[in-house]
Amino acid sequence: MPNLEYEERLYAEGYTAVCGTDEAGRGPLCGPVVAAAVILPRGCEIEGLNDSKKLSEKKREALFSVITERAVAYAIASASPAEIDEMNILNASMLAMRRAVEALAVRADFVLIDGNCSRGFDIPTATLVGGDAKSSSIAAASILAKVTRDRICIEDDAKYPEYNIKKHKGYPTREHMDAVRKYGPSEIHRRSFLKFLGNDGNT
Secondary structure, three states, X not given: OOEOHHHHHHHHOOOOOEEEEEEEOOOOOEOOEEEEEEXXXXXXXXXXXXXXXXXXXXXXXXXXXXXXXXXXXXXXXXXXXXXXXXXXXXXXXXXXXHHHHHOOOOOOOEEEEEOOOOOOOOOOEEEEOOHHHOEHHHHHHHHXXXXXXXXXXXHHHHHOHHHOHHHHOXXXXXXXXXXXXXXXXXXXXXXXXOHHXXXXXXX
C-alpha cells in the first residue's frame, strides 16, 4: 500500500512542498491525457488510498472527494488529442503533468513522478516505477486523474454516442475499433492512434 515514506525523506532533506503527479489515459484512442498533481499534508493517512487501477469506480469517486478536501493543494490538467498527435503520447503526458504541477495553488519544490521519465520540469524531480502503489501523493494524483478522465469520457459519450465511449472509456476494444471503422474518427480521436484504419488514421 502507498505511504508517505518517499515524501518524508524529501522533507527531511529540506524540501517544503513535495507533490506527486500521475496521468490517466495514455492508451485510449480518443480524448485527452489527464494528469493531476497533489500535495498531501505531512502525516496524512487516507483510508483505502491505492493505485487507481486497483480500485472500483465507486471507491475512486469517494476517494476523489476525500483527497480534494484534505490536500494542501491539488490541480488537474490535460493535453488534447491534437497535442498528443503533434508531440506523441509520452511528451503529451509530460506536458499534462507539468501543467498540473504549475497549476498548484501552493508551489511545489519537488515532484514525485509515476513511471521512469521526467521531462521539462523546472524543479527537482524523482521518478518511481509503480509509484502509484508506493507513494501516497502519487496514488492520490492517480485517482484524481482517473476520475476526471472517466468523467470526460461520459461527457464525450453524450456527444458521440455511436462509439459507446462510456463503456470502454476510449480504449481500443474491438467494439470501439469497429465503430471507428464504421463511422470514421470523431474530432476527439487521436489520429496517430488509428493506424488500423490505414492512411495515417484517416478514412
